[in-house]
Amino acid sequence: MLAEPAPYLRIAADLRRRISAGELRPGDRVPSTRALVRDWGVAMATAAKALSVLGEQGWVRAVPGSGTVVAERAPVKPPLGRDGLVRAAVALADAEGLAALSMRRLAAEVGVGPMALYRHVPDKDELLRLMADAALGEAELPEPGPVPWRPRLELAARAQWSAYRRHPWLAPILLNSLVRPPIVASGLRLVDWSLRALAGTGLRRRVKLQVIMTLNGWVGGLAVSNSFEVQTEQESGISGDQRLEADQSLLLGYLQSGRFPELAEVLTGLDDVDLDEAFEFGLRRQLDGIGVLLGEHQQG
Structure with a gap:
């Protein structure tokens, strides 16, 4: 809920x-x-x-x-139609989060009665699927794209990360199930484009799919963490830095208790970890691991 x-x-x-x-x-x-x-x-x-x-x-x-x-002139409304509704819904979710998105609210944004929306989308679930398709579809995947597997998978991961950063609400929709995600054309395009990086490697089909699922799941998982923080800030008006500052004395007490010596040593003098920095570090490790897998397969 x-x-x-x-x-x-x-x-x-x-x-x-x-x-x-x-x-x-x-x-x-x-x-x-x-x-x-x-x-x-x-x-x-x-x-x-x-x-x-x-x-x-x-x-x-x-x-x-x-x-x-x-104001003398109200904001320009998008033309009524499925594409216009999806654009308006994406803009609303970007600005205020999914918690602010309802069919009634969207109808007010485009200046129509709520029932008029159902001529274009059958329900909110379908609207969310269309929003996810549009948002992920912004990812730039050049054709034919890099041939070597590593730069190709790196580009795919960065395209996803950029989409998740632009639209913080996107990751929870697409990562609702890693095994059975919602079917969106842009997602199928991304997976197909990524799988081409593994063509000719000799990996079994199941393993190829597992490689892409693992990489995409890691990117999405990091994005979900960011999504929760953005959602909390939108709903409460309190930023993550403000929450961290409020909990600083509690954290300090734990670290000074001697119960967590390794954590206390690591955190001493450490600045806040940047999410994009964590992405860069993790992406390198993910790609390194795929490289090990491919090397082992070639040796076998």
Whole structure:
């Protein structure tokens, strides 16, 4: 079950709905931060953040002496159709996470009634599959591409990682099952392109597939970790660095207790590990391991 969106996102969504429905017209004042605090029972900072998000998206603008008003021109809506809906859904998930994505919310974003969406997608599961297909399809896989296995698999891994970094919600959808992932054309294309790296190696078909599954699973697993952190930040408004800082005294107490001497030694003076740095290190080790497998097969 998806977590409930953060309070500032719910406030922003409600104001977008009112603007889309014509309850608030261009030039009308939107509720002030004080009014939002009163009506929603939130902190002043939360109310201000909701209005800031609407301003960044082009729904409202600040007018000196008049407060915040509905923008003269609402954001341009994508043309209604399956491709337009998918693009709008991807943009919404990128900005606010999957927790903010619902058929009703998407309908408000494109300016139609919720039932109109079902003429283009049968349900939310199909929408998520189409979103994943579109997002992973952005991966650049040149044709014919590198012939040697290592640069080809490295390029495939980097293409996936770039897609996951652009769309943090993508990895949990595609990695819902490593053995039976959702069928998306872009995913099949990626696997087929990667398998060509192992053509002529003499590996059995099952082993070839296991090599690609292992590499893709490792990239996706690292991306899922990033996805959870981004999702938590979107829902709570608290960054990973802020959470780490809040837990610093707890961690320090454990390290100073003497219970974890090896960990304490490794972490002493160590800066926070960067996720992209971890990707670079792990990718080299993954490719090295595949190289060992191929060497053993050739010797056998």
